[in-house]
Amino acid sequence: MAELPVFKKCCFCIPLRYGLLTWGYLKLGISTAILIIFLIILSQIPLSHSKDLNIVIMIIVVILTEVVVHCGFIVGVHKKAVKIMRLYFYYALFMWSVTMMAAVVVTGLLSVSLYFTDSSLEIIIFTTTIVAFALSIAVQTFLLLALRSEIIKLRSNCPYRFVKDDNEPEGTITPVSQNIDLTSTNSTEPIQEKMAF
Structure with a gap:
């Protein structure tokens, strides 16, 4: 659909x-x-x-x-x-x-x-x-x-994001700060964007 x-x-x-x-x-x-x-x-x-x-x-x-x-x-x-x-x-x-x-x-x-x-x-x-x-x-x-x-x-518009790291297979939720590269291959979109309306 x-x-x-x-x-x-x-x-x-x-x-x-x-x-x-x-x-x-x-x-x-x-x-x-x-x-x-x-x-x-x-x-x-x-x-x-x-x-x-x-x-x-x-x-x-x-x-x-x-x-x-x-x-x-x-x-x-x-x-x-x-x-x-x-x-x-x-x-x-x-x-x-x-x-x-x-x-x-x-x-x-x-x-x-x-x-x-x-x-x-x-x-x-x-x-x-x-x-x-x-x-x-x-x-x-x-x-x-x-x-x-x-x-x-x-x-x-959430100040947190899901980060999947090779060291931690389950991933972590971390605050978004100015010095974190949001376009890295280890990060995904914010959790809320994946939630269904």
């Missing part, structure tokens, strides 16, 4: 960490703007429309959760906290899965609708929805891989 790529840069031009921070702040800004819009909508709904009120309140709770998660992600990237970043990775993986399932369901429903009504508006809606889901899944996949790469990079 092929291994997943490990990125060194975000979008091939900026450092990985800064790219993730940019993404985190962008998502936080978008989520906050959407939250404000739904709070305004909530204030305009009369109390007699309880069904609409409940739907808007559920949407606000989901978006508020998203804002809190993005704040945690930003703090984790700033502090280089691998545990927080791993939690966000699992959250992003869950959201990626939800997006994939939603894409399948919506595409199926729109296909049935397109089959029964053959209007140009339905074709435009179908095409736009497919393109939007494809772009969303592509961006989420790239960001999952970038986040995974940053976690692997932070784990491998």
